Amino acid sequence: MTRRSWIGWQFTGPFLAVFTLVFLAPIAYSVYLSVFRTRLVGGTTFVGLENYTKALSDPQFWEALGRVSLFLVVQVPIMLGLALLVALAIDSGRLHGAGFFRIAIFLPYAVPAVVAAVMWGFLYGTRFGLVGNINEALGVTLPDPLSPDLILASIGNIVTWEFVGYNMLILYSGLRVVDTALYEAAAIDGAGQFRIVRSIKLPALRGPLVVATVFSIIGSFQLFNEPQILDTLAPNSITTYFTPNIYAYQLSFAGQQINYSATIALIMGVATTVVAYLFQRRSMRGIS
Amino acid sequence: MMITRRRALLGAALSISLLATGCSGSDDGDTGGTAATSVSEADVTAALEAGGNITVWAWDTTITKVAADFQTKYPKVKINLVNAGTGNDQYTALQNAITAGTGIPDVAQIEYYALPQFSLAKSVADLNTYGAKSLDGTFTPGTWNSVHAGDKIYGLPIDSGPMALFYNKEVFDKHGIAVPTTWAEYAAAAEKLHTADPKAYITSDSGDAGFTTSLIWQAGGKPYQVNGTEVTVNFGDAGSQKFATEWQKLIEKKLLSPVPGWTDEWYKGLGDGTIATLVTGAWMPSNLEKGAAAANGKWRVAPMPQWEAGGKSTAENGGSSLAIPEKAPNKTLAWAFLKYAAVDEGAQTRIADGAFPATTKHLADPAFQGKEFPYFGGQKVNEVLAASAGQVVTGWSYLPFQVYANSIFSDTVGKAYIGQGNLTDGLKAWQDASVKYGTEQGFTVK
Numbered sequence: 001m002t003r004r005s006w007i008g009w010q011f012t013g014p015f016l017a018v019f020t021l022v023f024l025a026p027i028a029y030s031v032y033l034s035v036f037r038t039r040l041v042g043g044t045t046f047v048g049l050e051n052y053t054k055a056l057s058d059p060q061f062w063e064a065l066g067r068v069s070l071f072l073v074v075q076v077p078i079m080l081g082l083a084l085l086v087a088l089a090i091d092s093g094r095l096h097g098a099g100f101f102r103i104a105i106f107l108p109y110a111v112p113a114v115v116a117a118v119m120w121g122f123l124y125g126t127r128f129g130l131v132g133n134i135n136e137a138l139g140v141t142l143p144d145p146l147s148p149d150l151i152l153a154s155i156g157n158i159v160t161w162e163f164v165g166y167n168m169l170i171l172y173s174g175l176r177v178v179d180t181a182l183y184e185a186a187a188i189d190g191a192g193q194f195r196i197v198r199s200i201k202l203p204a205l206r207g208p209l210v211v212a213t214v215f216s217i218i219g220s221f222q223l224f225n226e227p228q229i230l231d232t233l234a235p236n237s238i239t240t241y242f243t244p245n246i247y248a249y250q251l252s253f254a255g256q257q258i259n260y261s262a263t264i265a266l267i268m269g270v271a272t273t274v275v276a277y278l279f280q281r282r283s284m285r286g287i288s
Numbered sequence: 289m290m291i292t293r294r295r296a297l298l299g300a301a302l303s304i305s306l307l308a309t310g311c312s313g314s315d316d317g318d319t320g321g322t323a324a325t326s327v328s329e330a331d332v333t334a335a336l337e338a339g340g341n342i343t344v345w346a347w348d349t350t351i352t353k354v355a356a357d358f359q360t361k362y363p364k365v366k367i368n369l370v371n372a373g374t375g376n377d378q379y380t381a382l383q384n385a386i387t388a389g390t391g392i393p394d395v396a397q398i399e400y401y402a403l404p405q406f407s408l409a410k411s412v413a414d415l416n417t418y419g420a421k422s423l424d425g426t427f428t429p430g431t432w433n434s435v436h437a438g439d440k441i442y443g444l445p446i447d448s449g450p451m452a453l454f455y456n457k458e459v460f461d462k463h464g465i466a467v468p469t470t471w472a473e474y475a476a477a478a479e480k481l482h483t484a485d486p487k488a489y490i491t492s493d494s495g496d497a498g499f500t501t502s503l504i505w506q507a508g509g510k511p512y513q514v515n516g517t518e519v520t521v522n523f524g525d526a527g528s529q530k531f532a533t534e535w536q537k538l539i540e541k542k543l544l545s546p547v548p549g550w551t552d553e554w555y556k557g558l559g560d561g562t563i564a565t566l567v568t569g570a571w572m573p574s575n576l577e578k579g580a581a582a583a584n585g586k587w588r589v590a591p592m593p594q595w596e597a598g599g600k601s602t603a604e605n606g607g608s609s610l611a612i613p614e615k616a617p618n619k620t621l622a623w624a625f626l627k628y629a630a631v632d633e634g635a636q637t638r639i640a641d642g643a644f645p646a647t648t649k650h651l652a653d654p655a656f657q658g659k660e661f662p663y664f665g666g667q668k669v670n671e672v673l674a675a676s677a678g679q680v681v682t683g684w685s686y687l688p689f690q691v692y693a694n695s696i697f698s699d700t701v702g703k704a705y706i707g708q709g710n711l712t713d714g715l716k717a718w719q720d721a722s723v724k725y726g727t728e729q730g731f732t733v734k
Contacts, residue, residue, distance in 0.1 A: 040409055040689065041517045041730030128553055148706055235548065236495055236702035240695060253380050254695035255725065 027269075033262035040256070051263035060241040061264060065271070067152065068243050072220040075156040080212055082160065083167035084205070088197060090168075091175040102172070106165035113162060117229035120158045121146075125233070146234035155226045163219070167212045174208030175201060210283045214276045221272045224249070244268045327418050327620055335620040339364025342621045345382065346397035347374040348446070348608070350641040354634040358625060361633075365621060375399060379406075379691055382613070386411045392613045394622035398443060399608040400434035401498070401686045401694070404514065407442040408688040412611040415441040418623040426631055430680035431646040435609050438516075443609030444630035445646035446638070449569025450676035451502060451592045451605050454576065457665070458586040459488065459561045467590045471534050474565075474593045478543040481564055489545035490538075491565050492554060495705045497697035498605055499568075503531045505603035505684045507595045511719070514685050518732045521687070521722045523715035530595055532711040539705060546705070555579040567592060569605035570673040574642035577663045585665050589672045602676045603684070607646065644673060651677055689729060693722045 034051050038044040055061050086105055090098045108116065123130040124145040131142050145154040178200060186196050224245040231238040240254070241247040244264060252261035344355060344367055355367045370393065372381045379402055385391045386409075398406060406412045420441040424432075431445035455467060460477075463484045468474040478490035493499065504511060509527020513520040523532075538544050545563055547553045557563035559582035566572065576587060592602045610630060612622045628634045631647065639645050639656065650656055651674045660666045687693050700721055701714035709717075726733040 039728070039730035040405075125553075127547065128556075148708070232548065232551070235698040236706045239699045241699070250695065254376070255692050256383060257728075 027266075030262040030266055033259050034266055036259050038256070038259055047259075051260050052267070054260070055263050055267055061244065061247060061267075064241045064244045064247045065268075068221050068223055071152060071156060071223060072217060075159060076213065076216040076220060078156075079160045079164055080167055080209065080216065083164050083171055083212070084209075086164065086168045087171035087175060087205075088201065090172060091201070092193065102168075105168055108162050108164075109166040111162070113225040114229055116162050117158060117226045120154075120161075120226075121230055121233045124154055124230075146230065146237055148237040151227075151230070151234060151237045155223070155230065158226050159219075159223075163216070167216070170208050170212045171205055174205050178204045206283075210280060213283070214280055217276045217279060218272055221268060221275070327623070329419070332418070332620055332624050336362045336365060336624050339366075340618055340621055341366045341368060342394040342618050342625060343368045343370060344395040344625065345370050345372045345378060345393040346395070346610070347371050347378060348397055348638075348643070350638040350643045351397070351629065353641060354629045354637050355625075357633065357637060358628050361628075362624075365624075367625070375402075376691060376695070382406075383411075386613060386615065389615065392615050392617070394616040394618050395610055395612060395625055397446070397608050398611045399606065400431070400445075400604070401501075401690045403435060403443055403609060403611065404437060404686055404688040405691055406611065406613075407437045407440070408517070411614055412442045413614045413616070413619060415444070415612070415623070415626075418620075420444070423631065426648065427646045428648055428651065428677050428680070429682065430604050430677065431607060431609075433682065434604070434607070435611075443611035444626050445607070445609050446630050446635075447571060447607050447643045448646040448677060449571050449604050449606035449644070450673060450680055451506070451567060451569055451602050452672055452676050453565060453567050453590045453592055454572055455565040455588055455590060456558075456561050456583060456586050457588045458583075459564045467588075468593050469591070470597050470599075471593045471595055475534065475537055475543070478538055479541065482543050488562050488564055489557075490543060491567065492545035492547045492549065492557060492563050493538075493705070494544075494546045494548050495698055495702040496549060497694035497701075500531070500697070500701060501686075502603045502605040503535070503567075504528045505681060506592065506601055507531050508601070508681060510683060510685075511715075512685050512687050512690075514688060517688075517730070518734075519687060519726050520734045521719045521726070522734075523719045528715060529712065532715055534595075536704070536711045539711070544705075559583045561586070569607065570644040570676065571606060573661060573663070573669055584663055587664055588667055589664060589669045591672060592676060600679050601681050602679045604680055687722065687726070688731070689722075689726060692725055693718070696721050696725075 035046060035048055036044050037047045037051065086101070089095050090102050095101060111119075121129075126132045126135065126142075126144045126146070131145060134140070135142055143150060145151070182200050183196065186200060191199070222245055223243045227238050227242045227246060228249075231242075238246075240250040245268070248261045248264045248268070251257040251264065255261075339362070342365065344351065346369065352369060355369045359365060359367055372378045372393075378397070382393070382396055382398075385393070396412075398412070403412070416439075423444070426432075427445045428448060428450075430450070431448045435441055435443040435445055453467070459465075459481070460467065463481055465477045465480055466473070468477045474490065481488050481490055501511075504523075504527050507527035507530040509523075509525050509529075509531065511521060511523045511525060511528050513522075522528075545557060547557055547563065554563070558566070558576065558580035561583070573589075576583070580587075591600075594601065610626050612619050612626065616622055629638070635645060635647055635650060639650055645651055645656070657670050657674055658668055659670055661669045697718060700717035701711065703709055703717070704711045704714040723733045
């Protein structure tokens with residue numbers, strides 16, 4: 001018995017070592033950092049949970065969290081809805097050039113997020129960008145996508161463009177594993193395409209949809225690249241506490257408040273886990 | 289879309305370890321932490337003869353040649369010149385290295401506005417140890433004052449940015465606009481120009497902390513008072529308000545181009561005449577020559593517009609010093625390089641490369657002042673800029689946490705540029721946020 005468990009450790013040991021080093025150690029270090037406070041005058045002191053109580057009453061943190069939550073409840077359904085439509089269309093077998101569409105829609109995901117944000121930044125430009133060109137050519141004044149009122153929607157548009165293809169692929173592969181016998185049976189029963197979608201395909205997609213949603217929840221809470229890149233184009237629209245990640249970045253790299261930054265990061269980590277877990281538990285209820 | 293916390297931390301850890309490997313392991317026995325022991329000129333000469341390695345962090349391109357020349361002159365000294373990023377990026381790296389205690393460079397380029405942050409924490413060495421006091425009068429009063437904290441000297445000025453009005457003469461002539469001598473005339477010119485050509489703007493400004501503080505400085509405002517760890521932030525003074533009311537008019541009438549500075553669009557605007565003027569530091573000419581080559585021969589330089597008619601006040605914008613981190617491995621050699629680059633042959637080398645000097649000797653040099661700039665239609669640009677250097681309003685100081693304060697400028701004052709509140713509100717919000725941060729950092733802030 002002891003010999004067997006020893007062999008088991010030999011197999012998992014390398015993984016555990018790497019896991020501890022790159023995963024657990026940074027988290028432990030963040031926890032360690034979060035109970036201290038380093039100041040320009042007075043140095044480092046142990047403050048216990050003070051950083052946490054401060055974060056929970058920090059309006060800038062709540063504003064950032066509120067913003068990504070809004071982003072989550074608006075952008076994610078739109079993105080997944082589009083991904084679902086595309087996946088169903090490609091899977092329907094009635095689309096000419098399905099292979100082309102599959103690749104074309106997936107392609108934006110292969111574009112690095114930074115490049116995508118820069119590219120969209122140019123399109124959004126009201127002076128030399130696409131919006132500017134349209135304004136000039138048609139003699140209209142489109143609203144500025146980089147203005148403070150529209151910036152979040154503009155970012156949502158970029159993220160949707162980037163990730164529809166990725167989610168489409170998750171859903172599409174979910175559809176590919178449906179037993180074709182079910183379709184044959186449905187055809188014999190005289191079911192139309194919409195009935196097949198409702199009674200076979202959508203139930204089959206429940207699992208993949210949950211997975212895609214969990215990824216999207218994590219992605220929304222960690223929104224960083226797009227606003228960070230657009231910040232150079234619209235510095236007054238994107239604050240230094242636009243999203244929790246940007247806030248954490250600002251705190252440690254501009255404000256030298258590494259301890260508080262670690263606290264924000266940990267709180268966000270916990271918040272993301274809790275939301276993702278609750279969602280998963282709720283939506284998987286009834287599935288064995 | 290996502291930068292994971294894990295990845296961010298790993299990145300930070302990685303950059304620290306990279307910095308550590310970038311450290312030149314040399315140590316000539318110079319004591320790191322304990323200051324006060326005076327280093328004589330003979331010690332410096334001895335160190336130069338003994339040789340060794342020093343690491344220099346600078347982004348200024350003119351330093352490259354200075355470092356090469358220095359090594360030719362002192363063949364036993366090896367300089368490892370590193371570009372650790374421009375401005376804020378470099379300060380972050382430097383702060384990280386200082387906190388980590390390893391990978392600290394021997395010499396670092398630090399802008400005047402950022403120097404107090406390092407001197408306050410005693411992260412940079414007091415150069416009085418090396419007799420920097422004897423350089424009194426070598427530099428312009430403005431820059432020399434900028435490297436002082438009390439009677440301690442934390443850096444040697446390498447360039448300066450006395451401000452002047454750069455304007456596109458062709459655009460001015462086309463619309464019959466006279467060169468403005470006051471800010472009121474400047475506003476009038478802005479209106480006249482934009483009415484005549486709706487695509488053209490007097491200048492571009494979407495909110496720039498350095499520009500704002502420089503204009504307040506020129507108007508006689510002293511929003512920052514610093515006495516050790518006692519700090520006062522007050523944008524309610526007359527100078528600050530003068531700026532806020534006057535500049536607000538330009539914002540409200542939409543007379544400022546919203547193109548952010550230093551972007552391709554900005555250079556394009558400077559080149560094609562849609563951005564007609566720039567009120568900025570004396571380091572601008574070479575940037576215009578390179579970035580807005582299309583406007584060759586069209587630009588001119590005039591004295592900075594005044595707040596009072598007939599006034600002769602200017603301010604500094606930008607400019608940097610070379611400093612020696614307190615825990616630098618090789619401080620004696622570092623000082624030798626500092627002096628070479630800022631005062632001796634290096635200063636001349638840098639001027640020839642287009643830098644604007646901080647040394648009075650070079651500023652007064654007839655060859656320097658008489659140099660004709662083809663880009664500026666043969667104008668003796670340095671005459672105007674050198675005159676500005678002598679008119680900088682005294683008594684200005686930056687916050688000991690100006691780097692942070694500038695980083696939140698767009699959160700607060702920036703709002704005024706997109707129509708949310710006005711500059712007075714914005715400055716007040718900036719003041720409040722700065723006070724909050726200062727208090728959190730242990731300063732006594734009023």
